[in-house]
Amino acid sequence: MPGIDECLLEVMRLPGARGASVVDWTSGLALGTIGDSPNGDHEATAAETAEVARMTAEQPAFARPSRTGGTGGTGRAGETGGTPGPSPAPGPSPASGSSPTPNPSPGTPVEDVIVTTHDGYHMLRFVETAFDSSVFLHLWLDRSEGNLALARMRLGELAQRLVLA
Template structure:
């Protein structure tokens, strides 16, 4: 098991956690994954979530207040820390990893909405992302 997978298993210990993955933003390439995806493969899900991650970090509407031009193309440069998507059955938390990977990296955690704790997930995902920098 890789160090990345170890960190993902920490995220999977959260109540309601269903799957987690470390994904490269630019390509949607899965660096590590644990758990079962609801539809399709982890690779297909990663490509789709990478599109959402890129939208959040590339568009001026989501840029931090220090970047009036909104020209950031890496998560650490944009001011965006995470993206949360709520569906009828799940919470999806995309937490950006502040690391020197080309194109950026994020962690995607899917929580069951009825048993997951979104606030706790955000706290745990911040910790996981910080440890991934050294992995």
């Protein structure tokens, strides 16, 4: 299980990787950085990407859907809304593989965010932790040299293995 530095070194092995960081999206602080920064300043980039992560993680539009399956609610996280009906059958949820609760995991409802620019991709991959899940991996990937699908899969693997100490 890699720590922050080892994780960032692995990220930079991806074809087309220009720079990467581990960022706390609640504070906007970079916990670790490597490579180049799109604006030349890793701390400013961390603060800017944290704003994108925060907007995504905290908005009801991206919340997990209600498990009741009814209509009439606003779609906000944890709201049941809808018409009365039978409760969902006990057992693992097909989407998450965990218990059928409105918010089955401690982390954000979003796995990753991809921003496409003319010459690159910015991928933010949220890291699930037991305590607050307020950390994400940011990868700046060259559009002509990088492989977005490969980068997304590798960041997902690294986010699962990352050890924050």
